[in-house]
Amino acid sequence: MPLQQGSARARQRTVLLVGIAVLLAALVLAVVLASLLTHGRHEVSPQMLKWKDRGTTKNLQEVIVGRCYNYITAQHPELGDKDCLKIWESLKDAFIYKNPCNITPEDYQPLMELARHPIPCNKSLFWSKTNDLVHRYTKSNQNFLTLEDTLLGYMADRVSWCGDPSAPGINYESCPKRNECESNPGSVFWKMASKMFAEAACGVVQVMLNGSVEAGAFRSSSIFGSIEIFNLDPDKVTEVHIWLMQNIGGPQSESCSGQSIQRLINILEERNFKIICEDNYRPVQLLQCVHNPDHTDCRLCTNSS
Numbered sequence: 001m002p003l004q005q006g007s008a009r010a011r012q013r014t015v016l017l018v019g020i021a022v023l024l025a026a027l028v029l030a031v032v033l034a035s036l037l038t039h040g041r042h043e044v045s046p047q048m049l050k051w052k053d054r055g056t057t058k059n060l061q062e063v064i065v066g067r068c069y070n071y072i073t074a075q076h077p078e079l080g081d082k083d084c085l086k087i088w089e090s091l092k093d094a095f096i097y098k099n100p101c102n103i104t105p106e107d108y109q110p111l112m113e114l115a116r117h118p119i120p121c122n123k124s125l126f127w128s129k130t131n132d133l134v135h136r137y138t139k140s141n142q143n144f145l146t147l148e149d150t151l152l153g154y155m156a157d158r159v160s161w162c163g164d165p166s167a168p169g170i171n172y173e174s175c176p177k178r179n180e181c182e183s184n185p186g187s188v189f190w191k192m193a194s195k196m197f198a199e200a201a202c203g204v205v206q207v208m209l210n211g212s213v214e215a216g217a218f219r220s221s222s223i224f225g226s227i228e229i230f231n232l233d234p235d236k237v238t239e240v241h242i243w244l245m246q247n248i249g250g251p252q253s254e255s256c257s258g259q260s261i262q263r264l265i266n267i268l269e270e271r272n273f274k275i276i277c278e279d280n281y282r283p284v285q286l287l288q289c290v291h292n293p294d295h296t297d298c299r300l301c302t303n304s305s
Helices: 002-042 060-075 084-095 105-115 131-140 151-156 185-200 223-228 259-270 282-289
Strands: 125-128 203-210 237-245 274-279
Touching: 060 084, 060 151, 084 105, 084 185, 105 151, 105 185, 125 131, 125 223, 131 203, 131 282, 151 185, 185 223, 237 259, 237 282, 259 274
Parallel strands: 125 203, 203 237, 237 274
Antiparallel strands: none
């Protein structure tokens, strides 16, 4: 009898030990599975923090919504029916919690539709390598609009954003540059916005290029050279006026007869556009001369003797 009791106790101890072992194994498995399932959302991905461009602009929501309300109330009250909060949510949904190298045009399509508005004919002004000058000009002359003077461009100008698969879904430390990955949030956004801006152009359109750039005023790889000129509609656009601006005091790297400008003219002519090219378009040059009034390039007239 004592022998049987001892055997029974041994069996019970064995069963208990096996049960504990099974329970511990189940707990370990649960911890491992939970770690795997939450890894993408709650752990910081080190590779996401090492991009070469600046991170998401601080207080991005307040910046975007504030600019939107300013644009539709103070500047363009005719657009007062735009929903700025919806526009912000649409922008956020395009990139939050997403790998910043896998952004697609479809991500931004809802935003483009929400922010779209008509562009008056004869007002579209495109540019390349003349950022500061062209926007000083549109601020002084309300007859022209660049992309940055539209609602989309105004909201996004000089701010940045990108997502991260890990929490909180937005990377404030760094974002990828175009040469790190082409399908980043900024590049895809500006390409889509530029395409929409070009498609809306009608009548006479203008483009301001930089004749002091050594590599040439027109570059096929630029947004203007790769997207905008190919989305101008020959049925809506009557003429393209090229303003080739050189820096006051030079260098004068290229004129309207230059190689890259002739390339641009050929592309436009093949698409059946009429073209006028003007070196140092005077109204813009006068604006340049505000900062250099005594320079010889800024003399309004010269003595003929």
